[in-house]
Amino acid sequence: MNQKQKNNVVIIGGGISGLIAANVLKNNGIKTTVLDKGRGIGGRLATRRIRHSDEITGVFDYGMQFFTVRDATVQKWVNRWLAEGIVTEYSHQDVDPKTTYYRGVESNRSLGKYLAKDLDIHLQTRAITINKSDSGWTVATENGQSFQGDSLILTAPVPQSLTLLENSGIALPSLIKSRLEKVVYYPRITILALLEELSLIPASGWLTVDNSCLASIACNHKKGISPQGFAVTIHSTPEFSDEYLNKDDQIIAEKLFNFASSWLGSKVINYQVHRWRYSHPKTVYGEEFLAVDNSIPLILAGDAFSTKPALDLHLTLEKAVLSGIKAAEYLLS
Ligand SMILES: Cc1cc2nc3c(=O)[nH]c(=O)nc-3n(C[C@H](O)[C@H](O)[C@H](O)COP(=O)(O)OP(=O)(O)OC[C@H]3O[C@@H](n4cnc5c(N)ncnc54)[C@H](O)[C@@H]3O)c2cc1C
Incomplete structure (x- = not known):
């Protein structure tokens, strides 16, 4: 991976996984842009x-x-x-x-707000297609905007990421696709x-x-x-x-x-x-993130990217955090 490909990362999903990935990248000098379709930050927080x-x-x-x-x-x-x-x-x-x-002091969303505070966040911005070119990824959104990144991280729940990929005409290798389709x-x-x-x-x-x-x-x-x-x-x-x-x-x-x-x-x-x-x-994907394309990186992350399903519900958030960290570290490596 050359330096250019990690200068500017677009992250789809402002849940905890996307926010953690953005923080890790930002702390390492990488520009990040986080897009979320919701009105508030934090996803399931x-x-x-x-x-x-x-x-x-x-x-x-x-x-x-x-x-x-x-x-x-x-x-x-x-x-x-x-x-x-x-x-x-x-x-x-x-x-x-x-x-x-643990729980949020003011509320659980306040953890999302805290993680978002120094980031470039675009709310009510639903990604509808993604397109790859030699220079990176372009994300088109429902409100008519377009965002460009050298790399792209998708952190929506897996069925939503699959729909986005399908609507964008991006074909995944069949083995990867069938593993992703098994995530429920x-x-x-x-x-x-x-x-x-x-x-x-x-x-x-x-x-x-x-x-x-x-x-x-x-x-x-x-x-x-x-x-x-x-x-x-x-x-x-x-x-x-x-x-x-x-x-x-x-x-x-x-x-x-x-x-x-x-x-x-x-x-x-x-x-x-x-x-x-x-x-x-x-059910989970079986790895902490998925790098679909190494030359112009496209990465999937989120709470379903884990080696094993969480033993109980209260260990689920941790999976999302860990996946965000690992996805960002992969781009930095
Ligand atoms: C009711 C409920 C109770 C829970 N209880 C617990 C608990 O007690 N303990 C625990 O550990 N975990 C619990 N969880 C699970 C925990 O909340 C999740 O594992 C974690 O928040 C997931 O984070 P994430 O970033 O992977 O996904 P999300 O938080 O879902 O973030 C993904 C984001 O992607 C955005 N998005 C999707 N598609 C697009 C698009 N096309 N364009 C732009 N944005 C898009 C969504 O708006 C969302 O904000 C609970 C979940 C729920 C719903």
């Missing part, structure tokens, strides 16, 4: 506000809830975030007491519910439920991120999500509120339903 009245606004972490770390390199990053006051240790009764868990994600239906009164969820703000419909319930007020609203995040199980993904919001809400009623203990005054088609990987 997702937080939303629901304003109900002048007095009541709920703040909901509705994607990643909390994470843990096994890898020493990732731990170094987390230690920096702890020292900067961006994440905090998170104790609750439902998980392994010997393990340390769990879906997840999440309800953001604003309650009239404080929920009955334990004081830590977290409850693993594990029945046929509900996986967990989190009280964002008890966690301390929603001081002006009793904001509860209800995650359904993958099985329920599979069955109900295309059903109406009202049908989903009735069912899940009914199952959750003994922990809610209050009237719901407002709610939104969010459908995650790609919540977290069920």
Whole structure:
């Protein structure tokens, strides 16, 4: 790889994987441009506000809830975030007491915002095609812009990256394509519910439920991120999500509120339903990143780029972080 090919890297996806890759490259003097189709940065590090009245606004972490770390390199990053006051240790009764868990202090999206703060980020910028020339990659976006990079990193969930490649007429070697097509994600239906009164969820703000419909319930007020609203995040199980993904919001809400009623203990005054088609990987690619083209680098990364699936959900974020680091280090090597 010559010097020119790593002067300017375009990264599609401003989730944690893309943001970490961008930080590693930037720290090594490489110009990066991050494109994300979302309105906010962070991807599945997702937080939303629901304003109900002048007095009541709920703040909901509705994607990643909390994470843990096994890898020493990732731990170094987390230690920096702890020292900067961006994440905090998170104790609750439902998980392994010997393990340390972390969550964002203000919210989980605030970790994404922190990682994005010195980067060139373009939100609401969906990549629709990518094109390779002798001088690098050109990304065309839905809002009519075009971005050029000597190298390109794709960090969208694998099915979305495959669609982008297909729409761009880029044929992958058949073995690689079939491995990528085998990467499958769990879906997840999440309800953001604003309650009239404080929920009955334990004081830590977290409850693993594990029945046929509900996986967990989190009280964002008890966690301390929603001081002006009793904001509860209800995650359904993958099985329920599979069955109900295309059903109406009202049908989903009735069912899940009914199952959750003994922990809610209050009237719901407002709610939104969010459908995650790609919540977290069920199967993974088998390597920490994929370099498709070495001469004009095209790299795929993200939480599905790992040697093994995460042993539990709370180890998934770490996979995304590690993949971002490895993808960037590959370009630097
Ligand atoms: C409901 C839920 C609960 C979870 N709970 C936990 C947990 O408790 N612990 C844990 O460790 N992990 C958890 N996870 C998983 C964790 O959030 C993810 O593994 C991690 O955030 C993935 O990061 P990523 O950068 O790989 O992908 P993403 O965060 O998905 O980032 C990819 C980005 O690409 C963007 N994008 C896609 N296509 C395009 C395009 N064409 N153009 C521009 N941008 C595009 C998307 O908008 C997105 O922002 C949870 C996930 C969900 C959804």
